[in-house]
Amino acid sequence: MAFLTLDRLTKRFGTHAAVDGLSLGVEKGEFVSLLGPSGCGKTTTLQLIAGFVEPTSGGITLEGRDLLAVKPARRGLGIVFQSYALFPHMTVAENVGFGLEMQGVAAAERVRRVGETLELVGLGAFTGRFPRQMSGGQQQRVALARALVIKPQILLLDEPLSNLDAKLREEMQIELRQIQRSLGTTTILVTHDQAEAMALSDRLVVMNHGRAEQIGAPHEAYERPATPFVASFLGKTNLVNGATVRPEKIAFAAEGLAGTVRTRIFQGSHWLYQVETAGGLVTVIRQNTGEPVPAEGDAVHLAWAAAA
Amino acid sequence: MKATPYLLSLPALLLFGAVVIVPLVMTVLLSFHDWGQYKGIEPVFVLKNWHEVLTDSYFLEMFWRTFRIAFLVTLLTALLGAPEAYILNRMRSPWRGLFLLVILGPLLISVVARTLGWALLFGGSSGVVNKALISMGLISAPLPFMFTETGVVIALAHVLMPYMVLAVWAALQRLDPQVENAAVALGAGPFTVLRRIVLPQIMPGILSGAVIVFALAASAFATPAIIGGRRLKVASTLAYDEFLNTLNWPLGAAVAVLLLFALVAIVIGTSRLVERRYAQVFS
Numbered sequence: 001m002a003f004l005t006l007d008r009l010t011k012r013f014g015t016h017a018a019v020d021g022l023s024l025g026v027e028k029g030e031f032v033s034l035l036g037p038s039g040c041g042k043t044t045t046l047q048l049i050a051g052f053v054e055p056t057s058g059g060i061t062l063e064g065r066d067l068l069a070v071k072p073a074r075r076g077l078g079i080v081f082q083s084y085a086l087f088p089h090m091t092v093a094e095n096v097g098f099g100l101e102m103q104g105v106a107a108a109e110r111v112r113r114v115g116e117t118l119e120l121v122g123l124g125a126f127t128g129r130f131p132r133q134m135s136g137g138q139q140q141r142v143a144l145a146r147a148l149v150i151k152p153q154i155l156l157l158d159e160p161l162s163n164l165d166a167k168l169r170e171e172m173q174i175e176l177r178q179i180q181r182s183l184g185t186t187t188i189l190v191t192h193d194q195a196e197a198m199a200l201s202d203r204l205v206v207m208n209h210g211r212a213e214q215i216g217a218p219h220e221a222y223e224r225p226a227t228p229f230v231a232s233f234l235g236k237t238n239l240v241n242g243a244t245v246r247p248e249k250i251a252f253a254a255e256g257l258a259g260t261v262r263t264r265i266f267q268g269s270h271w272l273y274q275v276e277t278a279g280g281l282v283t284v285i286r287q288n289t290g291e292p293v294p295a296e297g298d299a300v301h302l303a304w305a306a307a308a
Numbered sequence: 309m310k311a312t313p314y315l316l317s318l319p320a321l322l323l324f325g326a327v328v329i330v331p332l333v334m335t336v337l338l339s340f341h342d343w344g345q346y347k348g349i350e351p352v353f354v355l356k357n358w359h360e361v362l363t364d365s366y367f368l369e370m371f372w373r374t375f376r377i378a379f380l381v382t383l384l385t386a387l388l389g390a391p392e393a394y395i396l397n398r399m400r401s402p403w404r405g406l407f408l409l410v411i412l413g414p415l416l417i418s419v420v421a422r423t424l425g426w427a428l429l430f431g432g433s434s435g436v437v438n439k440a441l442i443s444m445g446l447i448s449a450p451l452p453f454m455f456t457e458t459g460v461v462i463a464l465a466h467v468l469m470p471y472m473v474l475a476v477w478a479a480l481q482r483l484d485p486q487v488e489n490a491a492v493a494l495g496a497g498p499f500t501v502l503r504r505i506v507l508p509q510i511m512p513g514i515l516s517g518a519v520i521v522f523a524l525a526a527s528a529f530a531t532p533a534i535i536g537g538r539r540l541k542v543a544s545t546l547a548y549d550e551f552l553n554t555l556n557w558p559l560g561a562a563v564a565v566l567l568l569f570a571l572v573a574i575v576i577g578t579s580r581l582v583e584r585r586y587a588q589v590f591s
Contacts, residue, residue: 073496077493078493079493085484085487085489089509098494099495102495
């Protein structure tokens with residue numbers, strides 16, 4: 001049996017099923033992402049695990065114990081909220097130490113562990129600051145430290161990076177992954193950002209309408225999407241003559257599907273083309289190798305290997 | 309053009325000057341004039357009124373009572389209004405609007421009407437509640453409410469409650485709804501969440517509500533006039549009596565000006581304290 005098991009978990013709000021019979025097993029130390037568009041039920045699933053929402057039916061077990069029988073305050077889960085939900089009237093050290101205080105950890109031990117955890121997230125020098133005096137990225141780290149310091153059995157991350165700018169988000173992704181690997185904390189990430197989910201996770205749960213469309217490793221889900229929804233949600237896809245083809249798998253060739261380049265966009269490491277063909281508009285991504293490339297208005301032929 | 313903003317606000321400034329500044333200055337000047345039973349007001353400069361107001365134990369007791377009532381009203385509205393706002397904030401959508409209306413609705417009714425309601429309920433042996441309690445045999449004499457400090461405090465607290473609820477409500481609106489969940493997830497029970505997480509964050513709201521309620525309670529006229537009457541005077545009813553009954557305008561002016569200055573000092577002092585206390589935490 002898995003470390004954390006969701007068994008046909010269902011949550012209805014009125015007649016609307018936010019989570020609809022979701023079953024999932026998460027192994028100890030695993031990093032699993034719940035990925036999907038807004039309203040797909042990923043956040044509700046997280047709240048069900050955290051205990052902020054009661055399921056309509058189904059079960060959740062942690063190490064074989066029924067988690068639903070445990071009060072939210074006793075579940076011992078670390079949660080990082082999208083808004084960070086830091087306590088604005090407390091200093092960084094008080095924020096991070098709050099969970100330990102609730103566990104009745106002695107003051108000296110608390111100071112030591114708070115210091116350790118803040119070092120881990122690179123905020124060792126900020127203990128006396130108030131959240132308002134810190135940048136978004138720093139607040140994000142405080143929220144992470146606050147969740148990690150209680151040595152949670154599971155770390156729940158609710159869109160933790162969505163409020164950061166693109167560059168900072170990338171840095172935090174790398175850092176988050178390193179911290180998670182070094183501590184070995186079982187982690188569940190909720191996100192709508194497929195790139196983030198693929199970069200961080202061991203496994204993805206691609207969700208739509210409260211159901212899991214596909215559960216699998218990022219690479220596997222990308223290369224062999226189980227449903228058209230997964231194919232379109234994970235990265236860009238073309239639907240050419242009934243077959244789905246990834247834009248980066250299509251090459252310009254001497255012969256093949258004839259078309260005209262409509263637009264060409266330079267994106268640094270690669271070129272993005274929209275090619276008009278008899279089968280519709282096809283998106284093509286080619287590596288920027290420095291070689292000459294077709295220009296807008298050029299007649300081209302497209303070729304790709306048949307899907308495996 | 310640098311003069312434009314001043315020109316644009318000139319009409320408002322003129323109105324403000326005409327209806328606030330000028331009468332205020334005239335009241336201050338009036339408090340230094342002399343008055344006699346037969347000679348009336350004499351436009352001279354004497355410190356007689358101020359000397360009387362500041363040394364006579366009658367005025368001292370009356371000012372002391374005014375601020376004691378204001379303080380108790382503030383305490384009562386905070387103790388009842390803050391939880392009320394919190395409960396209101398947690399209600400679901402149709403009920404929330406309904407109960408907010410119930411709380412704010414009385415603001416649409418005249419203070420006099422609301423206060424007379426209390427008089428009808430508790431006014432001596434003919435008050436509805438007193439009558440009912442006596443006929444049920446629960447009490448033998450009517451509850452002392454009219455002409456008592458308790459009565460004035462209760463009626464004022466009722467009249468001023470919406471201001472406290474609104475101030476706390478505004479503070480609660482700024483609260484991140486996930487913050488309570490965050491505390492729960494870290495192992496805090498419901499009482500700890502309220503005391504350690506919610507209360508400190510809405511404290512600025514409670515304090516700003518307290519400043520408003522205190523100022524309004526200390527300067528209130530209609531409610532103390534109806535419930536307290538002539539027997540239980542506060543600063544505002546005393547000033548009224550000096551102006552309209554004794555016709556000693558200069559003495560009334562001294563009382564009014566002293567009340568104003570004391571209130572301004574208390575309100576500004578408290579606001580400064582609150583601002584300094586919370587400057588770091590709340591931007």
